[in-house]
Amino acid sequence: MEKFLNFMAVVPEMATDDYVGFTFFVGCMAMMAASAFFFLSLSSFDSKWRTSILVSGLITFIAAVHYWYMRDYWATNATSPTFFRYVDWVLTVPLMCVEFYLILKAAGATKQLMWKLIFLSVVMLVTGYLGEAVYNTGSGPALWGLASGIAYFVIVYEIWFGGAAKLAQSAGGAVESAHKTLCKFVLIGWAIYPIGYMAGTDGWYSGIFGGLEMDVIYNIGDAINKIGFGLVVYNLAVNSKK
Numbered sequence: 001m002e003k004f005l006n007f008m009a010v011v012p013e014m015a016t017d018d019y020v021g022f023t024f025f026v027g028c029m030a031m032m033a034a035s036a037f038f039f040l041s042l043s044s045f046d047s048k049w050r051t052s053i054l055v056s057g058l059i060t061f062i063a064a065v066h067y068w069y070m071r072d073y074w075a076t077n078a079t080s081p082t083f084f085r086y087v088d089w090v091l092t093v094p095l096m097c098v099e100f101y102l103i104l105k106a107a108g109a110t111k112q113l114m115w116k117l118i119f120l121s122v123v124m125l126v127t128g129y130l131g132e133a134v135y136n137t138g139s140g141p142a143l144w145g146l147a148s149g150i151a152y153f154v155i156v157y158e159i160w161f162g163g164a165a166k167l168a169q170s171a172g173g174a175v176e177s178a179h180k181t182l183c184k185f186v187l188i189g190w191a192i193y194p195i196g197y198m199a200g201t202d203g204w205y206s207g208i209f210g211g212l213e214m215d216v217i218y219n220i221g222d223a224i225n226k227i228g229f230g231l232v233v234y235n236l237a238v239n240s241k242k
């Protein structure tokens with residue numbers, strides 16, 4: 001009995017008000033479940049859609065692995081796992097740009113469009129990392145966050161009104177409506193991240209967002225965007241089978 005109690009004492013416990021730890025844990029499970037779902041559904045689709053579904057699964061799988069590490073990092077250090085967070089994003093966000101390209105490929109999307117979106121997303125993330133982890137004093141976070149926000153804005157513009165939008169229009173039908181939904185994810189779902197950034201860094205905005213917990217906001221954003229994005233693509237593949 002005493003041995004058992006000793007064992008219990010070293011089993012890590014989570015405080016009931018540890019929302020960050022809790023959302024890392026649940027996020028990890030959700031990403032794993034979503035990955036299993038996308039991978040196992042692969043064989044039920046036409047080869048035309050398999051790459052898109054595979055990428056959906058890769059996005060949630062890469063996130064699941066990072067969430068495993070971030071959950072552990074938080075449990076050990078009780079500080080934000082900023083480095084793992086941005087490594088995760090710099091792998092998964094470009095893959096989300098690839099999804100835009102893949103669903104519009106049949107309508108004539110070029111690799112150039114894909115690389116443009118990937119480039120903009122990397123600029124958005126690298127400048128965000130600089131503001132959050134490197135130049136994170138004085139006006140650093142606000143300035144680097146602004147640079148990141150501009151790149152984000154250009155992505156939004158490109159998919160809503162630029163070349164990608166025109167291709168979606170010419171494709172019509174299920175592809176056009178899936179593109180529209182993905183555009184809404186980028187406009188609304190991705191807008192969650194700058195709020196997390198302002199909650200976690202110091203700047204003119206601290207009085208407004210300072211009371212919020214950055215990692216909880218990022219974790220909610222990731223669950224909505226990574227799993228949601230994948231489901232839109234899954235839905236498109238299902239609809240175009242009919």
Ligand SMILES: *C/C=C(C)/C=C/C=C(C)/C=C/C1=C(C)CCCC1(C)C
Binds near residue numbers: 129
């Ligand atoms: C799966 C992860 C996703 C979809 C991550 C998206 C991240 C962003 C859209 C981050 C954007 C940022 C800004 C627009 C300004 C402040 C810095 C960032 C990097 C948080």
